[in-house]
Amino acid sequence: MLEADRTRARRTAARRAAIRRRRVGSALVAVSAVLVTGVALAAHRSAVPAAARHAKATAATDGATRVPPATAPDATTRPRSPRVSRPGTARVVGSAPTSVKGVALTFDDGYCVRCVGALVTAVESTGAHVTFCPNGAYDRAWRPYAARIRTLVAGGQVELCNHTFTHAYLPALTATAVRRELERNDAWILRTFGVSAKPLFRPPYGAYNATTLAVAGSLGYTRVLMWSGTLADSSQRTHAYLLRAIRYWGKPGAIILGHGNYPGTGAVLPQIVAILKGRGLQTMTVSELLAGQRAARA
Ligand SMILES: [Zn+2]
Incomplete structure (x- = not known):
């Protein structure tokens, strides 16, 4: 809890500093940071109907950041291709086309x-294919499963995504600090799970600004992960609530936000997979979803 308190205090101080900077800083960056903050707050309050508003707000925010589309489909989205970490444009992705008969289930944080x-x-x-976005700050919760996760990664079932080391509110940080968060977490992911998270990056709270995207792109994080639906499991939920959420959001091409923070999410995962299967939808890692299909196994 002390760590959480310190993190909260740092975040509050950082937000105040950000507000001061915004007063003199670029209007565009200020506007998108404010929008994004609103989106993040909405996400943390959300029930299913609120989550619907949130998804719309996310789309609007993505537009506001004016992120150029990827120049061309690249090797990072092809099945089983080697991980590419070349610097590039950080492209914000919230879903795949509805022609894709799959859903990417993503699970962040993992502090329990x-x-x-x-x-x-x-x-x-x-046998579900999923994406984990863990924070190195929660190493104590992930380490006991590192060997099993390595096996799942090797089998193509699990993909990793960088969610920063301390779960930082990135719009309040300098470029140097953003870089440190991403590099520190990737070093931890590499040490713990044997792979890099590149090119996948999910900013905590879904909050980013132009600096965040520039730093992410320069490090090779060319896919900035948002979401099109959410289990809204940042707080304790009943199993019925979680299943209602997946019935609502589990559509072709969806990227679903979930967390490894409460036991209900793992407990209902088999039912989530069954609901999706009943709709003709496979679970896919994010890279598979963006490639439009599950990777062929050798
Ligand atoms: Zn998170």
Whole structure:
């Protein structure tokens, strides 16, 4: 809890500093940071109808950042291609085309040991393809499952995504600090799970600005992950609530936001997978979803 308090205090101080900077800084950056902050707050309050508003707000925010589209489909989105970490334009992605018969389930943070364990066990038992966006600050919750996750990564079932080391509110940070957050977390992911998270990056709270995108792109994070639907499991939810959420949001091409923070999410994962299967939708890692299909296994 002390760590959480310190993080909260740092974030508050950083936000105040950001507000001061915004007064004298670029109007465009200020506007998008404010929009994004609103989106993040909405996400944390959301029930399903609120989540619907949130998804619309996310789309609007993506537009406001004027992120240019990728120049061309590149090797990073092709099945089983080697991870490419070349610097490039950081492209914000919130979903895949509805022609894709799959859904990318993504699970962030993971500050609860048994919650991460429940997710890993469910991924193993269902054969689901998912994406984990862990923070190195929660190493104690992830480390016990590192070997099993390595196996899932090697089997193509799990993909990793950088969510920063301390779960930082990035619009309040300098470019140097953003870089440090991303590099520190990637070093931890590489050490723990044996792969780099590049090119996938999800900013905490879905909050980013022009500086965030520039730094991410320069490091090779060319896919900035948002979402089109959410389990809204940043707080404790009933199983029924989580299943209602996936029935609402589980559509072709969707990227679903979930967390490894409460035990319910892992507990209902088998039912989530079954609901999607009933709709003719496969679970896919984010890279598979963006490629339009599951990777062919050798
Ligand atoms: Zn998070």
